[in-house]
Amino acid sequence: MEAHLPRLWRYGLSLSRNPSVAEDLVQSTCVRALERQAQFRQGTNLRAWLFTILSSIWKNNLRAEKVRTGGGFADPETELVFDGSASMETNNLFQRVLSEVSELPEAQRQAVMLVYVEEFTYREAAHILDVPIGTIMSRLSAARGKLAGLDPSATCARRTRDGEVEEN
Amino acid sequence: MSSAGKADHPRDEDLVAYLDGELSLSDRQLIDRALSDSAELRQRLELLRQGDRPFRAAFDTLLDQAPMDRLLAALPEPTLTASVISTTQAPPPRPANDWHSIGVAAMLLLTLGIGFAVGFGTSADRAGQREIALLAELDEMEAELEEAEAAADAAPVVAAKGWRQAVADYQMLFTTDSLTPDQGGNAALALASERVGLPLDPATRAATGLEFRRAQLLAFNGKPLVQLAYLGDDGVPVAFCIIASNKPEADTQYEVRNGLGIVHWIIGGYGLMVIGDLPEDRLSRIASELRKSIDL
Numbered sequence: 001m002e003a004h005l006p007r008l009w010r011y012g013l014s015l016s017r018n019p020s021v022a023e024d025l026v027q028s029t030c031v032r033a034l035e036r037q038a039q040f041r042q043g044t045n046l047r048a049w050l051f052t053i054l055s056s057i058w059k060n061n062l063r064a065e066k067v068r069t070g071g072g073f074a075d076p077e078t079e080l081v082f083d084g085s086a087s088m089e090t091n092n093l094f095q096r097v098l099s100e101v102s103e104l105p106e107a108q109r110q111a112v113m114l115v116y117v118e119e120f121t122y123r124e125a126a127h128i129l130d131v132p133i134g135t136i137m138s139r140l141s142a143a144r145g146k147l148a149g150l151d152p153s154a155t156c157a158r159r160t161r162d163g164e165v166e167e168n
Numbered sequence: 169m170s171s172a173g174k175a176d177h178p179r180d181e182d183l184v185a186y187l188d189g190e191l192s193l194s195d196r197q198l199i200d201r202a203l204s205d206s207a208e209l210r211q212r213l214e215l216l217r218q219g220d221r222p223f224r225a226a227f228d229t230l231l232d233q234a235p236m237d238r239l240l241a242a243l244p245e246p247t248l249t250a251s252v253i254s255t256t257q258a259p260p261p262r263p264a265n266d267w268h269s270i271g272v273a274a275m276l277l278l279t280l281g282i283g284f285a286v287g288f289g290t291s292a293d294r295a296g297q298r299e300i301a302l303l304a305e306l307d308e309m310e311a312e313l314e315e316a317e318a319a320a321d322a323a324p325v326v327a328a329k330g331w332r333q334a335v336a337d338y339q340m341l342f343t344t345d346s347l348t349p350d351q352g353g354n355a356a357l358a359l360a361s362e363r364v365g366l367p368l369d370p371a372t373r374a375a376t377g378l379e380f381r382r383a384q385l386l387a388f389n390g391k392p393l394v395q396l397a398y399l400g401d402d403g404v405p406v407a408f409c410i411i412a413s414n415k416p417e418a419d420t421q422y423e424v425r426n427g428l429g430i431v432h433w434i435i436g437g438y439g440l441m442v443i444g445d446l447p448e449d450r451l452s453r454i455a456s457e458l459r460k461s462i463d464l
Binding site: 001002005006007009010013014019023026027030031034093094095097098100101112113115116117119121122134137138140141143144145146147148149150 | 221244
């Protein structure tokens with residue numbers, strides 16, 4: 001499990017955009033994984049299982065709590081920064097990518113994290129978030145459209161699948 | 169593919185899934201056909217491709233910041249049973265979503281584009297030839313993917329993609345404007361020469377039709393990686409990159425990554441590559457001139 005902690009923390013950070021909430025998420029995920037270890041089927045993907053637990057905790061507990069207590073989100077630009085040891089220009093590039101992803105609506109950000117950063121398949125990502133695979137597809141497509149600077153209203157009017165409403 | 173995407177007009181999500189290598193072979197073929205029939209769709213695919221980023225590389229920089237001491241301290245006791253822990257392993261990179269697949273997609277498009285440049289309404293004969301060429305290229309890409317997977321099994325995840333892919337990801341972000349005007353300076357070139365242990369000055373004047381713009385000292389896997397950036401007569405950004413390598417010497421080879429042509433070789437303990445959106449013959453000529461300019 002230790003091997004997965006940095007990735008879980010990074011995923012928690014991208015969801016909450018707040019390092020201490022990210023730590024709470026990882027801790028709660030570990031506690032729940034231990035409680036439910038009987039449910040884990042050996043030979044299946046432990047990483048995917050842990051990401052499923054973290055996603056569920058975020059959806060059902062912490063996110064609601066953050067909103068309820070009016071804590072709001074930290075300014076993404078001040079949270080998703082890193083101390084790069086690479087050249088300034090590589091740092092600038094990566095920093096820009098982090099900022100762009102931070103600014104995506106949560107549902108799109110989550111899909112981008114799972115598929116493009118964690119490299120889960122669409123099917124795995126759909127399972128982790130407990131949504132249909134088509135939802136993953138439309139979230140990624142919306143995210144790409146946004147990052148490419150396409151007009152979101154035009155994209156939505158023309159492209160959004162029937163019956164699917166983005167959460168953000 | 170979405171149900172609507174099976175119709176004549178694939179939706180954005182189908183195109184993104186196509187770029188991500190998430191479609192079945194038959195759905196992929198449907199998109200290929202639709203792309204070859206519609207300039208508008210090809211343009212749409214290119215727009216969506218511009219929404220791509222080096223997501224993983226950027227986010228990998230956050231991993232080191234995870235507060236491991238506190239996270240480990242907070243791990244519940246007792247920890248998971250040994251049987252569960254034994255399944256713990258770093259995830260293998262998923263080639264289907266790798267930049268490689270984008271490279272394949274780019275090549276597909278390039279191939280289609282060439283077909284269209286030759287003339288509208290391609291003949292069955294020409295289509296057949298394209299298909300054969302394409303299959304050969306795909307075979308090559310697949311072999312490369314297998315090689316990358318094998319390497320990934322043995323190497324840390326961050327290194328799995330290799331330096332040429334890292335350079336290709338970076339080079340994708342360059343435009344004519346990135347290198348206009350001259351941003352060079354002898355200091356960067358001197359530093360790069362010193363760090364990589366090679367006199368690089370001759371390489372700034374060696375390539376016909378390329379104007380040297382600047383030197384950058386980057387790093388890959390902790391090793392200095394020098395990038396010499398040039399602007400072609402036609403405004404195409406081209407880069408010549410050098411990194412220390414302990415691999416056996418290898419003669420020049422051509423490949424395509426992220427839709428960019430690459431000529432690469434290994435000599436005298438260095439890996440070298442020339443990358444740019446240029447035809448293979450021109451890129452090879454440039455590589456040959458640059459190769460001669462480096463004292464190896």
